Amino acid sequence: MHEKTKTRLHSHDVPYGSGSGQQSVTGYPNVDDSNSYWIVRAIPDSSAKQGDTIKSGSVFRLQHMKSRKWLHSHLHASPISSNMEVSCFGSDGESDTGDHWRLEIEGSGKTWRQDQRIRLHHVDTDGYLHSHNKKYTGIPGGHQEVCGVREKRADNIWLAAEGVYFPAAESK
Numbered sequence: 001m002h003e004k005t006k007t008r009l010h011s012h013d014v015p016y017g018s019g020s021g022q023q024s025v026t027g028y029p030n031v032d033d034s035n036s037y038w039i040v041r042a043i044p045d046s047s048a049k050q051g052d053t054i055k056s057g058s059v060f061r062l063q064h065m066k067s068r069k070w071l072h073s074h075l076h077a078s079p080i081s082s083n084m085e086v087s088c089f090g091s092d093g094e095s096d097t098g099d100h101w102r103l104e105i106e107g108s109g110k111t112w113r114q115d116q117r118i119r120l121h122h123v124d125t126d127g128y129l130h131s132h133n134k135k136y137t138g139i140p141g142g143h144q145e146v147c148g149v150r151e152k153r154a155d156n157i158w159l160a161a162e163g164v165y166f167p168a169a170e171s172k
Helices: none
Strands: 008-015 023-028 038-042 059-064 070-077 084-089 101-105 118-122 128-135 144-149
Touching: none
Parallel strands: none
Antiparallel strands: 008 023, 023 084, 023 144, 038 059, 059 070, 059 101, 070 084, 084 144, 101 118, 118 128, 128 144
């Protein structure tokens, strides 16, 4: 959930009409929409397993649960603000480094927990996952732009809200 606007990271099978033409990603205010569910996945060739704690600095991918595409960014201009476009791309078997995000935890915590303030830093573009109050006019329901920006700002803070959480694996 985007901290400042209280919208959920959202995607559905609607391509951008400009830029990459890939599946769009928006901020959406409704809590109970299945298009706002994401799965945290390890990057290829990682030793991370489901249930491992995710520490600040970890690199991972976010997979859109419904479409199975990856949260992606690149240097195409975003449709409203002309920042970096954030899209959904690929499939279970198709992923690249444009899907890699680094976790930055705000505050004193060292591992990612529900409702903890975080930033997602895109590895390829050096941009932060960002949103603001600028809404799409052609889409009903109050969808707002999600994009990437290069600098840390108050409005690139996110929280893990609703979802299924696995207990941390025991260290051996």
